Structures are given as structure tokens and as C-alpha cells.
Amino acid sequence: MATPDNPLETAHERETHNVAACEHISRTLARTSDKWSMLIVRVLGKGPRRFNALRREIGEISQKMLASTLRDLEEHGFVSRTVTPVTPPQVEYALTDLGREFLEPVRALAEWVMVNSPRMEAARAAYATRRAGQ
Incomplete structure (x- = not known):
């Protein structure tokens, strides 16, 4: 997967990263908040x-x-x-x-x-x- 600094990162890769980050945050908040x-x-x-x-x-x-x-x-x-x-x-x-x-x-x-x-x-x-x- 391309890094955030990589100009060749696709919109799909960014979206996939954002979805994964949101899921991680959601799971963590559910357990701790x-x-x-x-x-x-x-x-x-x-x-x-x-x-x-x-x-x-x-x-x-x-x-x-x-x-x-x-x-x-x-x-x-x-x-x-x-x-x-x-x-x-x-x-x-x-x-x-x-x-x-x-x-x-x-x-x-x-x-x-x-x-x-x-x-x-x-x-x-x-x-x-x-x-x-x-």
C-alpha cells in the first residue's frame, strides 16, 4: 500500500485506510468509553x-x-x-x-x-x- 507521502496513492487506498482507521477507533472507543x-x-x-x-x-x-x-x-x-x-x-x-x-x-x-x-x-x-x- 502506498504511504500518505506517496503521490501515487489511489483514492481507493486512501478510502480503505480511512475505513480501517474508523473501525479501529470505533472498536477502541466501544471498549473504553x-x-x-x-x-x-x-x-x-x-x-x-x-x-x-x-x-x-x-x-x-x-x-x-x-x-x-x-x-x-x-x-x-x-x-x-x-x-x-x-x-x-x-x-x-x-x-x-x-x-x-x-x-x-x-x-x-x-x-x-x-x-x-x-x-x-x-x-x-x-x-x-x-x-x-x-
């Missing part, structure tokens, strides 16, 4: 946590969903899992370097949501009013 992943990353941004401490801080997440999301985050390199061999075993979760880098855009998005929540609420109210009038 769901609400539970982002909430877990935000909590772990404050420091390592044990499973039940994470669950308490996050709130409405089920034990099954927390365990599943933590496994996904660990699989993709965002979270590390450390088991301390005591009775009963203690398991602690922490952000990896990749997870700490991901924390930056997560925090930025959370801040954006907080700043823009009133505008979104106003838009929802206006939409509901328009829909009710139809």
Missing part, C-alpha cells in the same frame, strides 16, 4: 482501590458489571490487578501508565459534561415541549 469504564478510571485516578471500595464509590454498579469492566480494563492495559496472598486474599486495582494517560481525556470529558449540563437540560426540555405540541 462506556460509562462504567470511565467512572472506574476516574475513581482509580484518586489512587488504588480494592473491589468493594470501588463499588461503594461508584454506587449503582452491580458486582458482576464491576468485575467484568475491571477485567476488560486490565485486558486492554488500563488497570493493573495486584493480589496480596493473605487470608482472605486482598486484591487491589490501580491505573497503569496507559490508564493514567487515559485519565486526562476522561477528566476533560467529565468537566465538559458538568459545565454543559444546564445547556443539555434546556435542550431536552425544549425538545419535550416541541414533541408535546405535535
Whole structure:
């Protein structure tokens, strides 16, 4: 395949590259930007946590969903899992370097949501009013 610097690169090659890039971005976002992943990353941004401490801080997440999301985050390199061999075993979760880098855009998005929540609420109210009038 031609490189972006290659003037002989065809439109088809560029399109194929763009489609592949979009698919990769889509898959990655699906794995990392769901609400539970982002909430877990935000909590772990404050420091390592044990499973039940994470669950308490996050709130409405089920034990099954927390365990599943933590496994996904660990699989993709965002979270590390450390088991301390005591009775009963203690398991602690922490952000990896990749997870700490991901924390930056997560925090930025959370801040954006907080700043823009009133505008979104106003838009929802206006939409509901328009829909009710139809």
C-alpha cells in the first residue's frame, strides 16, 4: 500500500485506510468509553482501590458489571490487578501508565459534561415541549 507521502496513492487506498482507521477507533472507543469504564478510571485516578471500595464509590454498579469492566480494563492495559496472598486474599486495582494517560481525556470529558449540563437540560426540555405540541 502506498504511504500518505506517496503521490501515487489511489483514492481507493486512501478510502480503505480511512475505513480501517474508523473501525479501529470505533472498536477502541466501544471498549473504553462506556460509562462504567470511565467512572472506574476516574475513581482509580484518586489512587488504588480494592473491589468493594470501588463499588461503594461508584454506587449503582452491580458486582458482576464491576468485575467484568475491571477485567476488560486490565485486558486492554488500563488497570493493573495486584493480589496480596493473605487470608482472605486482598486484591487491589490501580491505573497503569496507559490508564493514567487515559485519565486526562476522561477528566476533560467529565468537566465538559458538568459545565454543559444546564445547556443539555434546556435542550431536552425544549425538545419535550416541541414533541408535546405535535
